[in-house]
Amino acid sequence: MSEPKEGTVYLVGAGPGDPGLLTLRAARLLAGADTVVYDRLIHPDVLAHARPRARLLFVGKEGGGESVAQEEIHALLISQARLGRAVVRLKGGDPFVFGRGGEEALALEEAGIPYEVVPGVSSGVAAPAAAGIPVTHRGVAGSVTFATAHRTGPAPDWAHLAGAETLVLFMAGSRLEEVTLALIAAGRPATTPAAIVEAGTWEHQRVFEAPLAGIAARARQEAVGSPALLVVGEVVSLRARLPALARDA
């Protein structure tokens, strides 16, 4: 496991929140980086792996503010690397699971900057686990689909998503009503067990359960904020049988 190289950009998954879920490779790269470019939803104890003299550049969206445009992030990564710095681009979860890591890799490739991707523990698996929900389980769910409620381009194929054995929907918070109605309209029974996991694996994690038809109202009632994952499927009912797993129990 080598030290980070000068003039190279590392696209690094920071995991879901819990700083213990950072990888050894990510910790090593952070400890050697000259520049760390990071998003919202990175735990302070993860950033604390960076050395005191590293430049920490925040490019996330805070409160109602604007996030830094994707093209600006590309330009920043390229210019920092061209200054001969070892750059860690730190992303919540995994860089390739709705993390826009592919876009950043393509921009670096086109600019001729050396880069490397370091996968992270995805929130899509770890947040349900911390809520007591295995996303797959023999005899209950032999597949799991990850999708995002925020997407550009064509609308999601709701008929396909409604047919998922387990569906994990990222960034579901603000569109929960719309999403659950669409799934039910596409054929998913309104009684399907569903859960919303807010800030999964963080100290302030919260989990709420309801049938699919009622989960949006439940989340509104509890003022669920971002980040939140929606989990839909029979695996949600395993939660009652695995009480030791639920971090917020």
Next chain:
Amino acid sequence: MSEPKEGTVYLVGAGPGDPGLLTLRAARLLAGADTVVYDRLIHPDVLAHARPRARLLFVGKEGGGESVAQEEIHALLISQARLGRAVVRLKGGDPFVFGRGGEEALALEEAGIPYEVVPGVSSGVAAPAAAGIPVTHRGVAGSVTFATAHRTGPAPDWAHLAGAETLVLFMAGSRLEEVTLALIAAGRPATTPAAIVEAGTWEHQRVFEAPLAGIAARARQEAVGSPALLVVGEVVSLRARLPALARDA
């Protein structure tokens, strides 16, 4: 991040292979465990985190041999914990992504043994990444489905799996012919880009690409062994544009 407790079982994801993708929490638990119960496909450098005096119990399947039955593994975990030992149950990838972690957690719950799950980096994301394939990518794939070719109970819903934007199929090696024919029969175009990733993130990783209709023949020709993941979808074609990612390039 506390030390492992006596009489407790930790169901720990070891990640896809590359020992740098082990989590900090997993490394800490391994360093303090009295007993480590592990499967096939755990990198020796991961096991090296265990202390010299720890009991290392192998319960995987080697060569043509029989694997230890799931019920025997449950009994072993329970008996080791009842001896007052801190037990790490180490699994390739993540315990809840086709890792049977849910079954082990249920058995421990029923036996009244304290347990904890420590998520790991899933091979389903990391192996494609190490082959230069982002499983999601803006404008190309807004969702990804993970499924397994080995399942008990009812046959997979091929129509659903054929409709996945990105499909990642675990344990695909021995059933590749059957699986690709089923996907094409269920409506996935025969020309869809596909790749097989053998031993993803390991030093001996190999990747082969072909249209869906030809990938089984290609894998046979190259004598692809286990573990192998099949990736199906337009994201596979990003690989040609991200040559720096491919570890075996």
